[in-house]
Amino acid sequence: MPWLKKLVGALVILGGVGAVAGWVLSAPVRLDSETLAKLGPGDPARGKRIFYAGGCTSCHAKPGSQGDARLQLVGGLELKTPFGTFVPPNISQDPKDGIGAWSTEDLANAMLKGISPSGEHLYPAFPYASYARMKPADIADLYAFLKTLPAVAGKAPANSLRFPFNIRRGIGLWKLLYLSDQPVVPFPDGTPDPVMAGRYLVEGPGHCGECHTPRDFAGGTKKNAWLAGAVAAEGSGVVSNITSGKGGIGDWSEADIVNYLETGFTPAFDSVGGAMVDVQRNMAELAPEDRAAIAAYLKAIPPHPNGYPPRKKPAS
Amino acid sequence: MRKLVIAISMLALAASAAFADPILDRQALMKERGKIVGGISKVVKDEEPFDAAAVLTQLQALQANAEKFDADALFPSGSDTGDTTAAPKIWEDMAGFKAVEDKYLADIKAATAAAPADVDTLKTQFGAIASNCGTCHQTYRVKKG
Numbered sequence: 001m002p003w004l005k006k007l008v009g010a011l012v013i014l015g016g017v018g019a020v021a022g023w024v025l026s027a028p029v030r031l032d033s034e035t036l037a038k039l040g041p042g043d044p045a046r047g048k049r050i051f052y053a054g055g056c057t058s059c060h061a062k063p064g065s066q067g068d069a070r071l072q073l074v075g076g077l078e079l080k081t082p083f084g085t086f087v088p089p090n091i092s093q094d095p096k097d098g099i100g101a102w103s104t105e106d107l108a109n110a111m112l113k114g115i116s117p118s119g120e121h122l123y124p125a126f127p128y129a130s131y132a133r134m135k136p137a138d139i140a141d142l143y144a145f146l147k148t149l150p151a152v153a154g155k156a157p158a159n160s161l162r163f164p165f166n167i168r169r170g171i172g173l174w175k176l177l178y179l180s181d182q183p184v185v186p187f188p189d190g191t192p193d194p195v196m197a198g199r200y201l202v203e204g205p206g207h208c209g210e211c212h213t214p215r216d217f218a219g220g221t222k223k224n225a226w227l228a229g230a231v232a233a234e235g236s237g238v239v240s241n242i243t244s245g246k247g248g249i250g251d252w253s254e255a256d257i258v259n260y261l262e263t264g265f266t267p268a269f270d271s272v273g274g275a276m277v278d279v280q281r282n283m284a285e286l287a288p289e290d291r292a293a294i295a296a297y298l299k300a301i302p303p304h305p306n307g308y309p310p311r312k313k314p315a316s
Numbered sequence: 317m318r319k320l321v322i323a324i325s326m327l328a329l330a331a332s333a334a335f336a337d338p339i340l341d342r343q344a345l346m347k348e349r350g351k352i353v354g355g356i357s358k359v360v361k362d363e364e365p366f367d368a369a370a371v372l373t374q375l376q377a378l379q380a381n382a383e384k385f386d387a388d389a390l391f392p393s394g395s396d397t398g399d400t401t402a403a404p405k406i407w408e409d410m411a412g413f414k415a416v417e418d419k420y421l422a423d424i425k426a427a428t429a430a431a432p433a434d435v436d437t438l439k440t441q442f443g444a445i446a447s448n449c450g451t452c453h454q455t456y457r458v459k460k461g
Contacts, residue, residue, distance in 0.1 A: 236403075237458035259361075264450045269354035271446075273453030280450065311461040 026172025028115045031108055038136040039104050047145025050138050052285040053205040054131070056146075058278040059088040071149050073098070075156035079125055079234040083219070084161030086125035086234075093151035100151055104143045111139055114175065121171035123159065124178070129221070130207035132181045138205065178220040184209065185226065185301050194289075198297025201290060202227075211239045211275065214307035227298070228307030237274065238308045245303035257295035258288070339400045342390040345381065352378045353446065359435065360442050366435040375428045378445075382421040387414050403458045413456055420448035 060073040079086040092098035106117040114128040202208045213221040214230040229241030244250035256267045261283040264272035272280045358364040406413045427441035
C-alpha cells in the first residue's frame with residue numbers, strides 16, 4: 001500500500017516540522033539591549049512604592065508572618081491550583097537560597113520576560129504577564145529596594161505540578177499567546193492623568209487582573225471579561241467583580257474604593273477577606289494619590305457582569 | 317389564664333425557633349458589628365466630631381457584641397454547610413479561630429478600659445481593633461458568588 005507509506009512519511013515529516021517549530025517558538029527570549037538601557041541606576045525609596053504596589057510579600061513572605069517578618073522573603077506559601085501546587089521561592093538577599101546574586105538585568109528578565117538567570121522559563125504563577133507592562137526604571141528601583149531587605153537562608157520546596165504543566169519549555173508557547181507589554185484597556189487621548197496612572201498600577205505592578213479576571217482553558221486571562229471577578233485560581237471561593245457591571249462595585253464611589261484600599265472596610269462595613277487581606281495591607285502602604293488613581297481607573301473601565309457562576313443556594 | 321400560658325409558650329417557641337439557626341444568628345451578630353464599626357469609623361475619619369462619651373458608648377456596644385460571640389454556640393459542627401460563607405478552616409482549627417476572636421475582644425476591652433479622651437487615641441485603638449477583622453476573614457471566611 002504505497003499511499004499508506006506516503007501518508008506515514010508525510011505525518012513523520014509534519015510531526016518533525018511541528019516539533020522543530022514548537023522548540024524554536026518556545027525558546028526563552030530575553031530583554032533586548034534597548035530595554036536594558038532604560039533600567040537606570042535605581043532608587044530604593046521609589047522602589048519601596050513598587051514593592052508594595054507589586055505585593056511581593058503576599059506570596060514570598062513566610063506564610064502567616066506578621067509585621068516586619070513580612071520583609072523576610074523566604075517563600076514557601078503553597079498555591080494549590082488545577083495545574084498543581086506552586087510554591088513561591090526565596091527571593092531574599094541570600095546569595096545561595098535567594099536572589100542576592102542576581103543583577104538588575106536578571107530581575108528585569110524575570111519580571112518582564114518570565115526568564116530566570118539560567119535562561120529557563122518561569123511559571124506565570126509569578127505574575128509576569130502583568131509585570132511585563134512595567135517600566136524598566138521601576139524594576140531598577142525595586143531592585144534597589146530589595147537590596148535593603150534581609151538575606152534569609154533556606155530554600156522553599158519545589159513546585160509540584162501535573163503533566164504536561166511540569167514541562168517548563170511549554171511555557172514558551174503560553175507566552176506567545178499571553179505575554180505582552182501592551183495595556184489591556186485602551187483610553188483616548190485626553191483621559192485624566194489619575195486614570196492613566198491607575199491603569200499602570202492595576203494592570204502592571206498591582207497585577208489585579210491575575211485574580212480578578214477569569215481565565216480561559218489555557219490559563220490566560222480573558223481580556224473581554226477584564227476584572228469581572230473569577231472563581232479563585234487557588235484555594236476556594238470566588239474573587240470579586242471590581243468593574244461597575246452587575247454584581248460588581250458600580251455603587252461604590254471613588255472615595256469608597258480609596259477607603260477600602262486604605263482601611264479594608266467596604267461601604268457597608270464588611271471587611272476585606274481572603275487573599276485580599278494581604279493585598280489591602282500592601283495598598284495601605286501606598287501614597288493617597290496612588291489609591292485615588294486605582295479608584296479612578298476602576299471607575300473608568302468597561303463594566304462586565306460577574307465572571308463567575310452564581311452561588312447555588314441550598315434548598316431549604 | 318391557661319390560654320395566656322399557652323400563648324406565651326407558643327410565642328417563646330416561635331422566638332426560639334427563629335433564633336435556632338446558628339447561621340442566621342452569627343450573620344445577625346456580624347451585621348450588628350459592622351454597623352457599630354461604621355459608626356466609630358465616622359469619628360476616626362473626621363466625618364463626625366469626637367465626643368468622648370458617645371465614643372465610649374459605641375465602644376461598649378462593640379464589646380457587648382463581641383462578648384455575645386460564642387463560637388461553640390454559633391459555629392456548632394454541621395453548620396459549615398448551607399447558606400454560609402464560613403470557611404471549613406473554622407472547624408479544622410477551632411482553637412485558632414477562637415484565639416483570633418479572643419484577641420479581638422481583648423483589643424476592644426483595652427479601648428473601653430482606657431476610654432479614649434481624644435481622636436488620636438481613638439485612631440490608634442480603632443486601628444488595633446479593626447486589624448482583627450481582616451486577620452479573621454483572611455483565613456476563616458470564603459467569599460462565594
